[in-house]
Amino acid sequence: MTTDTAPQPARPLGSLIIGVSLLCAWLSLALLAMLPGRIETALIPATTTSLPAGVAVIDRRGPFLIVQSDAPGYVRALYAAGAGFVLPAPKGTCLDLQNV
Secondary structure, eight states: OOOOOOOOOOOHHHHHHHHHHHHHHHHHHHHHHHSTTSOSEEEEETTOOOOOTTOEEEEEETTEEEEEOOSTTHHHHHHHTTOSOOEEOOSSOGGGGGGO
8 A cells, every 4th residue: 555645735725714814903003093082192104204284203113113192083094194904003012021
C-alpha cells in the first residue's frame, strides 16, 4: 500500500472567508469611528495632508498619527480631509505598551 504525498491544492474558499471576515472587521471599526461623539481620540494615517479645524495631533507612532478633538462630528471631517481610515484610539493606547 502506498500513500500519495502530493501537495494539496490551495483552498480558495477558506481564503475567501478569511478575506471577507477581515473586511467586515475593518468596516465595523470604521463605522464605529464615524459615530458622532463616541470617540475623542483617533488613529489616522500620517499621510493625511490636512487636519480640520479643532483637531490636534497628540502623538505620532511610525506611519500613524493619534489625533484628538472635542468637536462633534470630527471623524467625518477627518474622512473629508482625506484620511484613508479613522480608528478609535483610547488615550492610553496599546501603542504605548510597545515602549514598556
